[in-house]
Amino acid sequence: MTDLTILSKYASDALPSEPFRARHLIGGQWLDSADGATFERCSPAHGTCVTIAAKGGAADTDAAITAARAAFDQGDWAFSSGKDRATLLLRVADLIDRERVRIATAETLESGKPISQAMAEIEGAADLWRFAASLARTMHGESHNSLGPDMLGVVLKEPIGVVSIITPWNFPFLIVSQKLPFALAAGCTVVIKPSEMTPATTVILGELLIEAGLPFGVANIVLGYGDPVGTAMTTDPRVDMVTFTGSTGVGKAIVKAAGDTLKKVSLELGGKNPQVIFPDADLDSAIDAIVFGIYFNAGECCNSGSRIIVHEDIAEEVIARIVALSREVPFGDPLNPATKVGAIISPQHQAKIDAYVQAAAKAGAQVRLGGAAIAIPGLSGEFYQPTVISDVTANMPIARDEVFGPVLVVLTFKNLDDAVALTNDAAYGLSAGVWSENIHTCLEFARRAQAGTVWTNTWMDGFAEMPFGGVKESGQGRELGRYGLEEFLETKTVTMRIGRSRTPWIETKAI
Numbered sequence: 001m002t003d004l005t006i007l008s009k010y011a012s013d014a015l016p017s018e019p020f021r022a023r024h025l026i027g028g029q030w031l032d033s034a035d036g037a038t039f040e041r042c043s044p045a046h047g048t049c050v051t052i053a054a055k056g057g058a059a060d061t062d063a064a065i066t067a068a069r070a071a072f073d074q075g076d077w078a079f080s081s082g083k084d085r086a087t088l089l090l091r092v093a094d095l096i097d098r099e100r101v102r103i104a105t106a107e108t109l110e111s112g113k114p115i116s117q118a119m120a121e122i123e124g125a126a127d128l129w130r131f132a133a134s135l136a137r138t139m140h141g142e143s144h145n146s147l148g149p150d151m152l153g154v155v156l157k158e159p160i161g162v163v164s165i166i167t168p169w170n171f172p173f174l175i176v177s178q179k180l181p182f183a184l185a186a187g188c189t190v191v192i193k194p195s196e197m198t199p200a201t202t203v204i205l206g207e208l209l210i211e212a213g214l215p216f217g218v219a220n221i222v223l224g225y226g227d228p229v230g231t232a233m234t235t236d237p238r239v240d241m242v243t244f245t246g247s248t249g250v251g252k253a254i255v256k257a258a259g260d261t262l263k264k265v266s267l268e269l270g271g272k273n274p275q276v277i278f279p280d281a282d283l284d285s286a287i288d289a290i291v292f293g294i295y296f297n298a299g300e301c302c303n304s305g306s307r308i309i310v311h312e313d314i315a316e317e318v319i320a321r322i323v324a325l326s327r328e329v330p331f332g333d334p335l336n337p338a339t340k341v342g343a344i345i346s347p348q349h350q351a352k353i354d355a356y357v358q359a360a361a362k363a364g365a366q367v368r369l370g371g372a373a374i375a376i377p378g379l380s381g382e383f384y385q386p387t388v389i390s391d392v393t394a395n396m397p398i399a400r401d402e403v404f405g406p407v408l409v410v411l412t413f414k415n416l417d418d419a420v421a422l423t424n425d426a427a428y429g430l431s432a433g434v435w436s437e438n439i440h441t442c443l444e445f446a447r448r449a450q451a452g453t454v455w456t457n458t459w460m461d462g463f464a465e466m467p468f469g470g471v472k473e474s475g476q477g478r479e480l481g482r483y484g485l486e487e488f489l490e491t492k493t494v495t496m497r498i499g500r501s502r503t504p505w506i507e508t509k510a511i
């Protein structure tokens, strides 16, 4: 396609001459795998090997869980003051700021996302560490002083224990930062497994945790695959909780795996997120947000606005404007600061995206833009064209499944009831959006949409203060806000009698 905006290979010294060597962090020590196994990660944009990582096995995972369990049970961290934990989290935030370019570059090289977006992601992650620090100092339980003249009740908030943190490849540093600082603020100890596609930035974070003075064993990192590392982290009886972000399929498998030991499981899963556009919407803003919502992170985003539901009276105008603006979005080398859309994570994933598009076309949908891979001059990696598909019916797989690529589908509606019905006709319920200048339309939609987040006249704005999570098959539990800390807390009831006023159960003569 010649009428797209394509940025060719960028002259950059960011591609390393030697791959980054990533090892496990277990009990404060950087370790190779017990059996010496490793795996490689190549840049999906450039093809070059950028990371060689230790490939964890059962023994490494067992050692990490042993370290986390011992650190928790020993009690120094769990019973440390909120002030001390907050001080440490703030130190980590400062170190993240200091290492921002290094972390962002590693993230871009492993994930294929544009460097400008990686930089913003690392900045946002540091903010989460600062926000979690504020929660560490302010968390508290409750007291009950109205239980009667001789009773006092106290509800204590305690760390839940050892937490397994399992993360995906699409926002590796941000997502670990949506979990880890909150778990640490609560006083938990952890074992972390980043995606096998993106191990480097979690390892860099481990270096910063050690530099900040986190006691050994409080945070452990095991690199490797779902099997055997992830399965051991979700079945070992010494683990109290699993917090997982990833696909709905793996999330369901984790719920089953964790069921035998009744671990708490918190899940952030997929989405097929609709944006509903009413005829009175500010179309300039809506079109820009639609284009942002579908191409941000190449559509490899749980919050991707991948399903547009537009009023039939304005559908043709909206599609034409989306197609025109899509042509202006710079796709290309993720190391170029001007690039807005980088590489697809792997050839297998690119093939999956394309298969959805081809199947939809075969079923009668119209490919209005894109619909194929793009060759970026000078680069050997995987890239997919900005793709807009209309004449889609609600039962087509492309309208129901998470495609996880730069592929937008357009459905139409006649009235608000129709728009709400289409919105809720989905297995997922992560986020939804509405565009209208009428506050009543927006509020009614916000109340009726089955989604964890509803955006009105905006898309994908997120804040540390605002909880995030999904309903239906998009997950359970919440991250961020004060709820993000609550997830990692257990509640203990302490009921106390004042004085010796208790009426005996047995009126014994023996005493």
Ligand code: NAD
Binding pocket: 166, 167, 168, 169, 170, 171, 175, 193, 194, 195, 196, 224, 225, 226, 227, 229, 230, 231, 234, 245, 246, 247, 248, 250, 251, 253, 254, 268, 269, 270, 271, 301, 302, 303, 402, 404, 430, 470, 474, 475
């Ligand atoms: P994935 O489910 O394939 O993998 C996620 C993690 O789980 C990886 O670390 C992987 O190694 C591990 N894993 C795989 N099998 C496992 C098993 N049986 N037991 C334990 N761990 C296992 O997901 P992905 O492809 O890395 O990420 C993309 C998915 O993540 C998309 O579905 C996306 O919507 C979702 N996601 C959701 C959110 C959210 O907040 N809701 C955010 C980002 C990504």
